[in-house]
Amino acid sequence: MEAVDTIAAIATPAGIGGIGVVRLSGPQTLAIVQQAFVRPNGRPLARLESHRVYYGYVVDVAGERVDEALLCVMRRPRSYTREDVAEISCHGGLVTTQRVLDAVLARGARVAEPGEFTKRAFLNGRLDLTQAEAVADLIHARTVASHRAALRQLAGELSRRVRALREPLLQVSVYLEASIDFPEEDLELLAEGALAERLAEVxxxxxxxxxTYARGRALHEGVTAAIVGRPNVGKSSLLNALLGRERAIVSPQPGTTRDTIEATLALEGLLVRLVDTAGLRATTEAIEQEGVRRARAALEEAELVLLVLDTSQALSDDDRRLLAETAGKPRLLVCNKCDLPPQWAPQALAALAPEAPVLAVSARTGEGLPALERALVQQVFGPAALAQDEVVLTRARHWQSLDAALRHVEAARQGLGEGLPVECVAFEVSEALQRLAEVLGERCTGEVLERIFSSFCIGK
Ligand SMILES: Nc1nc2c(ncn2[C@@H]2O[C@H](COP(=O)(O)OP(=O)(O)O)[C@@H](O)[C@H]2O)c(=O)[nH]1
Ligand SMILES: [Mg+2]
Structure with a gap:
C-alpha cells in the first residue's frame, strides 16, 4: 500500500532530556529534510545517502537555525515503515523538539497519529499484526520477563506457531474442496481417518x-492480590515487608487501616498489584464500615487473595468466616507473627482449606517472605517457572481468535466422524483458517486496526 502523505512526530517522550528524536515517514521525506536541514556552511545537502548520519542544522521556514542536530535517512524499503524514513536527533526538551517538528511540518509533513509509523510498517508487510502488537508491548514492558515475551513475539515466534497450524488445515481444506469438485473420486481422495487425525492434531x-493465556495475560497485565484478614493480624506490616518500605501505617490499635492501599511489586517478572485492606470485622463505626465495604470489594476484584492469620492468637470466628468466604478464589494462607510463641500450628489449616498453600511468615523479622513470594508467583504461573523461550498468548484478541478456530476445527472433526456433508466440513475448516488469518492481521477490518494502533504512543 502506497501512502500519499508524509507523517512526522516527536518519537521521544515529552519532557527534559539530553536528546530528542523527530521522525518522518512517507514519500516527501527526502524533499522535506533537504529543506529543513542544512550543512554547517548553510547549504543544503547535495546528496542524501541511506543509513548515513549527517551533521548540520535544522532551520525553520524563515531560515532561522532552530537546533544543531544529526540526520539519518533510511530509504525505502530498508526502513521501519518500508517507506522513506528520516530521523533527526536534536537536543531534548519541549521547545527544541517542538520547533524541529514545526520545521518539518511547515515543509508539508503532517502530524502522525498514535501508532501510525507501526501501522504503516504493518500495512506495507514489514510486520504482521502480532509483531506490531509486540512493538507496543515492548515499549510498555515493566518487567524483564514481559519484555522477553514481547521480543519473542516481535521476532515472529507467535506468528510462526500460528502459520504452522495453518499448513495442515490448508491441506485438509484442499482435500475437501477436491472431493466436492470431483465427487466420483470421493473415496480415492478422502482418507477420512487421516483427515480427522490431522484435525485432532491441530x-x-x-x-x-x-x-498459555493465563500465564501470558498475567505476564502482560500483572495480577491484583488483595491482602485480607481480621484487624491487627499484620496485613499492613506484610504489605510493607513485601515492598521493603513503609507504605501503610502499622499500629497495635485494631482498625487503623480504613481505606484500601495499593502498591506494585515485581516478582520474578510478574507484576503484582498488592492491595492492603481494612480488617474485616463487624463494626458500627461509620468510617470503618466503609473501609470494610471497600475491603470486600477489593477481595471481590482481586485475582489472588493473601489471607493473613495470626498464629500468636487463637484462631477466631472472624478468621474461620474468612477462610470460608475466600474458599472460591486462588489464595495463599499467610500465617503471620511466627516470631512469637504460637497458639496453633499452621498445619492445622490443612483441614479447613486443603487446597491452599500455607506459609508461615513474620512481617517483623522477614522470615518466610521469600517462600511466600515464590508461592505467589507459582499460584499465578503454575509449578513450572516461565521458560525463557516459551511462546505465550498475551492478548485477549489472540485468545478469542484461536479459541474460535479451535471450535471450528472440533466441529469439522466431529462432522467428519458423523458423516456430515463434505460442504459443511469444508465450511468449518475455512472458518478456522479465517480465524488464524485474523490473528496475523490478514483479514482485519479497518475498525479493528484502528483500535489496535490507537493504543500506541505517538511517534511509534
Ligand atoms: N511480633 C510481630 N508483630 C507483628 C508482626 N506483624 C505485625 N505485627 C504487629 O501487629 C500489629 C498490627 O499490625 P498491622 O500491620 O497494623 O495489622 P493490620 O491491622 O492487619 O494491618 C502491630 O503492632 C505490628 O507491629 C509480626 O510478624 N510479628
Ligand atoms: Mg492495616
Missing part, C-alpha cells in the same frame, strides 16, 4: 497454545 496444538 486441535491439540491449539489447546496447548490457548492454555
Amino acid at each position: 486441535a491439540a496444538q491449539l489447546r496447548r497454545l490457548l492454555a
Whole structure:
C-alpha cells in the first residue's frame, strides 16, 4: 500500500532530556529534510545517502537555525515503515523538539497519529499484526520477563506457531474442496481417518497454545492480590515487608487501616498489584464500615487473595468466616507473627482449606517472605517457572481468535466422524483458517486496526 502523505512526530517522550528524536515517514521525506536541514556552511545537502548520519542544522521556514542536530535517512524499503524514513536527533526538551517538528511540518509533513509509523510498517508487510502488537508491548514492558515475551513475539515466534497450524488445515481444506469438485473420486481422495487425525492434531496444538493465556495475560497485565484478614493480624506490616518500605501505617490499635492501599511489586517478572485492606470485622463505626465495604470489594476484584492469620492468637470466628468466604478464589494462607510463641500450628489449616498453600511468615523479622513470594508467583504461573523461550498468548484478541478456530476445527472433526456433508466440513475448516488469518492481521477490518494502533504512543 502506497501512502500519499508524509507523517512526522516527536518519537521521544515529552519532557527534559539530553536528546530528542523527530521522525518522518512517507514519500516527501527526502524533499522535506533537504529543506529543513542544512550543512554547517548553510547549504543544503547535495546528496542524501541511506543509513548515513549527517551533521548540520535544522532551520525553520524563515531560515532561522532552530537546533544543531544529526540526520539519518533510511530509504525505502530498508526502513521501519518500508517507506522513506528520516530521523533527526536534536537536543531534548519541549521547545527544541517542538520547533524541529514545526520545521518539518511547515515543509508539508503532517502530524502522525498514535501508532501510525507501526501501522504503516504493518500495512506495507514489514510486520504482521502480532509483531506490531509486540512493538507496543515492548515499549510498555515493566518487567524483564514481559519484555522477553514481547521480543519473542516481535521476532515472529507467535506468528510462526500460528502459520504452522495453518499448513495442515490448508491441506485438509484442499482435500475437501477436491472431493466436492470431483465427487466420483470421493473415496480415492478422502482418507477420512487421516483427515480427522490431522484435525485432532491441530486441535491439540491449539489447546496447548490457548492454555498459555493465563500465564501470558498475567505476564502482560500483572495480577491484583488483595491482602485480607481480621484487624491487627499484620496485613499492613506484610504489605510493607513485601515492598521493603513503609507504605501503610502499622499500629497495635485494631482498625487503623480504613481505606484500601495499593502498591506494585515485581516478582520474578510478574507484576503484582498488592492491595492492603481494612480488617474485616463487624463494626458500627461509620468510617470503618466503609473501609470494610471497600475491603470486600477489593477481595471481590482481586485475582489472588493473601489471607493473613495470626498464629500468636487463637484462631477466631472472624478468621474461620474468612477462610470460608475466600474458599472460591486462588489464595495463599499467610500465617503471620511466627516470631512469637504460637497458639496453633499452621498445619492445622490443612483441614479447613486443603487446597491452599500455607506459609508461615513474620512481617517483623522477614522470615518466610521469600517462600511466600515464590508461592505467589507459582499460584499465578503454575509449578513450572516461565521458560525463557516459551511462546505465550498475551492478548485477549489472540485468545478469542484461536479459541474460535479451535471450535471450528472440533466441529469439522466431529462432522467428519458423523458423516456430515463434505460442504459443511469444508465450511468449518475455512472458518478456522479465517480465524488464524485474523490473528496475523490478514483479514482485519479497518475498525479493528484502528483500535489496535490507537493504543500506541505517538511517534511509534
Ligand atoms: N511480633 C510481630 N508483630 C507483628 C508482626 N506483624 C505485625 N505485627 C504487629 O501487629 C500489629 C498490627 O499490625 P498491622 O500491620 O497494623 O495489622 P493490620 O491491622 O492487619 O494491618 C502491630 O503492632 C505490628 O507491629 C509480626 O510478624 N510479628
Ligand atoms: Mg492495616
